[in-house]
Amino acid sequence: MLPKIPICPTFVAEESLSSWIERTACFYGCDLERWIGQFSTELVSDGEPPVDLDLCDKVRLVVSTWSGIPLDKIPPLCDAARALPSFARLAFCEECWDADVRAGIQPYIRRHWLNWTTVHCAGHERYLSAKKRSVDAGASYVNWQEVWVSNPIWRNALQLQNRGAGAGSVWYQAPKQLPRCTQRLMHLLEQLADPADVLANKALGHVRETWRQRSEERIGYVGLPVLLENRIEVLRQAAALLTVSQ
Numbered sequence: 001m002l003p004k005i006p007i008c009p010t011f012v013a014e015e016s017l018s019s020w021i022e023r024t025a026c027f028y029g030c031d032l033e034r035w036i037g038q039f040s041t042e043l044v045s046d047g048e049p050p051v052d053l054d055l056c057d058k059v060r061l062v063v064s065t066w067s068g069i070p071l072d073k074i075p076p077l078c079d080a081a082r083a084l085p086s087f088a089r090l091a092f093c094e095e096c097w098d099a100d101v102r103a104g105i106q107p108y109i110r111r112h113w114l115n116w117t118t119v120h121c122a123g124h125e126r127y128l129s130a131k132k133r134s135v136d137a138g139a140s141y142v143n144w145q146e147v148w149v150s151n152p153i154w155r156n157a158l159q160l161q162n163r164g165a166g167a168g169s170v171w172y173q174a175p176k177q178l179p180r181c182t183q184r185l186m187h188l189l190e191q192l193a194d195p196a197d198v199l200a201n202k203a204l205g206h207v208r209e210t211w212r213q214r215s216e217e218r219i220g221y222v223g224l225p226v227l228l229e230n231r232i233e234v235l236r237q238a239a240a241l242l243t244v245s246q
């Protein structure tokens, strides 16, 4: 039986469950992996693979029991039909995070950033950046603390010590040579994200398969940050399919 933890950050609308759990860990000066370790025996039995923090309803129940916070005050799960594989949920908008810090809150992960179809920030009209997976190679979960603390402004917001991480060395910005994220492309990407759109779902199925094959080929020697660029490219191809088929 876990002792109750006395206080947690309030979750922000649109925040992912893993983000809120990690912000709670940061609040107590802990990293995500060790934090999860404290209640992992409540989640998985010996020898089982780690649970997916953003797709497993049991995670919500366990953290609710642990914190005493009712379930309706805990972030919902993300959409399983749209979610990237957990190791590839690396995208974020740098400008959204700067805005978070200016507003005096910790940067946090928006749930839609975890989706296959999200490659740009509609608010800032720019492609998302991607965290370099190499920072925590071998870890079971994607850990954001290194990126959050790497910018001095974000580090101050977290009230964490300077751990010497160089700003920019732990994440990857979408290359400038990518075609502009135009209104038309943004519209097509939104269409791809609509679960009720049969055409879009067909195109998205094509995207996912292409992306999966490419990522399996490239993970070994190029590294995961390149996957964001791949994803932008295959989504552009799927968007072209949609245009042609209409």
Ligand SMILES: [Zn+2]
Binding pocket: 093, 094, 095, 096, 097, 121, 122, 123, 124
């Ligand atoms: Zn943004």
